[in-house]
Amino acid sequence: MTMARHKLTDAECRAATSDKQDGAGLYLKVDGGSKSWVYRYQLRKKRTKYGLGPYPAISLAMARERHREAESLVKQGIHPKEHYEAQTRRGAPLREVAEDYLKTKQKLKRGGEAGRWMSPLETHVFPALGDLPVIDLTVDNISDALRPIWHDKHPTAVKALTRLGQIIRWTGGRDTRIDVNLSKRVSENLGEVAHKIEHHRALHWEKAPACYAALGSSTVQLALRFYMLTCVRVQNVTRMTWDEVRDDVWYIPAERMKTGAPFRVPLSPQAKEVLARVGSDKDGYVFPSTRAYKKGLISENAFTKWFKDNDWPTTAHGWRSTFREWCVAKGVDDYLAEVCLQHEKRQKTVAAYQREDRLEKRRPVMAAWSEYLTNVSAEEIADILEMKPRARQHTMTETEAATWARGDKLDLTDTPREER
Template identity: 35%
Template sequence: MPALNKLSAAQVRTAPAGRYGDGGGLWLHKRDETAGKWLYLFKQGKRRREMGLGAFPAVSLKEAREKADRCRAQARDGLDPITEREKQRREMRRNLHLLRDIADDAFEARKAELKGDGVAGRWFSPLELHILPKLGDKPVAEIDQIDIRDALAPIWHSKADTARKAMNRLGICLKHAAALGLAVDLQAADKAKLLLGQQRHKAEHIPALPWQDVPAFYQSLDDVTLSHLALRLLILTGVRSRPLRYLHLDQIDGDVWTIPGEAMKGRKDKTPDFRVPLSAEALRVIDLARPTARDRLLFGTKRDVISDATMSRMMERRKMTARPHGFRSSLRVWLSEATDAPYEVAETMLGHVVGGAVERAYRRTDYLEQRRQLLEFWARHLQSA
């Protein structure tokens, strides 16, 4: 029988980075003097397995030994401790009853599908704002179409897009509950839609300046401030606000700015990076912004980065109805009306996915050189009288 309890609490607390065995398969792996993780090493048949028991110092030496003891007992009985832990977690999830708990669990399960693991909160916020305050503390098995109708009726027509998203997220939560073995009505969301009726709200496009008017506005952004410089680069490149606001200087190589695939709207981690050719004017704007960059974020601030609202408020103060995102529309209409740019090139300028999966697999180009020339023409248009 191998010796157990080789370590002391003082050793665990003061040991430098390294791996330390407590005996019986329990190990402490310290990244540095203050933090690490507990591991249980065991053999399952001919395979060596490694099981995490928690972070140090959140899990004490005593707790780690208790966990290791349970694992050793399971291993002696021919069980796989990792498999048994997963069974226990599934059993715990089966006991989730309130919609609030189901929603949290469904969100955790889908984080890997969401951009930035859903940190921005856009997936969860429709539930958090419009469903959970009314139904969050109700057992999920008791939720019916009447409950859902009553929860969403106040915004069904006035905030149609938000209501649609809230209904969609709730449907996902009900399916998640069913997968956990809970008795739920999977048709409740569809029945609620019938009770609520057809939405009257019509989608409104974000106001945009006509492309003929953009040069005057562009030339009025003559201050070397973050809001002016960010708006100028936004107009010059036609990108969305978020990747621009989080532009890291390491993303710029010569006259090409590479936006990571996961930063592109509606795209997943496997999406290729998106290259943006930078015109001479765009490079000049970047050089003007470099001296105030924070942590190599071109538009960094003391708290984070310049906000989308900062640019929008600046336009509001000028009594403009147009908004920053609308400059993408200005660029797209200019491409259609003032150039002979092919459809595929024009759509790629805005980072849109063009064609089906098979077509894209054979069209292995991002039209970088064509887009470079067009953005130079666009920059000249912006600087014209």
């Protein structure tokens, strides 16, 4: 019989004045003014308990994670306390502990890879601290390791410290001598950093049709066409598979979404036409690459590279801003425009009442955007091209104008360029 789990809420934990159970042997023990997490279990016909750390330093979510790990050991016939004390006695170095911690993560956010997750630590933490046991980490030695990049490469430093903090808290569940708030104290010690917000370069929405029409029909450029028409995130397109497409809707699974929830994308006739041009092979990735840097996927940097190589002042992510500004200019409802871009509502109260993905209301918005990108008359071509500095140097013929308006490839200079 499966035991009930996850009975508590954060609010109940904060308000608790007596012992509370979360299920499956996990308890919040209240002793006067202090609270702590305890896992009660039976092994070899003997009932025992194991402390998982103090509350609120160890949150409800963290306690459940530690409970899951301890429960797994019990199922293997191992007492958690004995297991973790043995680990501490070995004095495993930080680098080894980090690898063990990474193995416990069921999956990384948005399909991330272990190498990328460890990269900030490998580069900025392990050279100085990798051979030290976690028990020997201090505010001073961590600060010394991160101080050289704390101001100049602050986002990278924050990533390194955040991931180091996760490892420290995970290890702290096994050794009560470890300060689970060490990373927070390091951040306070290094001080605040004045942030300079730098936005992604973005093309003015009036120039968008000219940019779209300059694309050719290589796999990368067909993928970029599809990205321009749908305005989703880049990795949604590069990792897109044929089984996600059903009629005129594209179903993006939760594991590829930044929000962690599945998302439906209405496909305009122009977007479906791009899919039809990809080829007849309907297995695997929609936009595969035979020269992929990994796993048969086109690089997530390929779109920005095309913009740069062809002198368009935007990045791939900046294109989403182009679409958003078009929405403003055309009077599209703000909330609807944000949903089109897969942005989740940050206000929890609002999000609770606006859970629907508004598929049918988004459909005409994306159809109008696709029409705007592709339905350009010959008379408008010259005016649009003048917005781009490296415009064609000779007069466009009527045949060329019609070809351009259909979205087929045209060289925009007198000297042909190699298709990228």
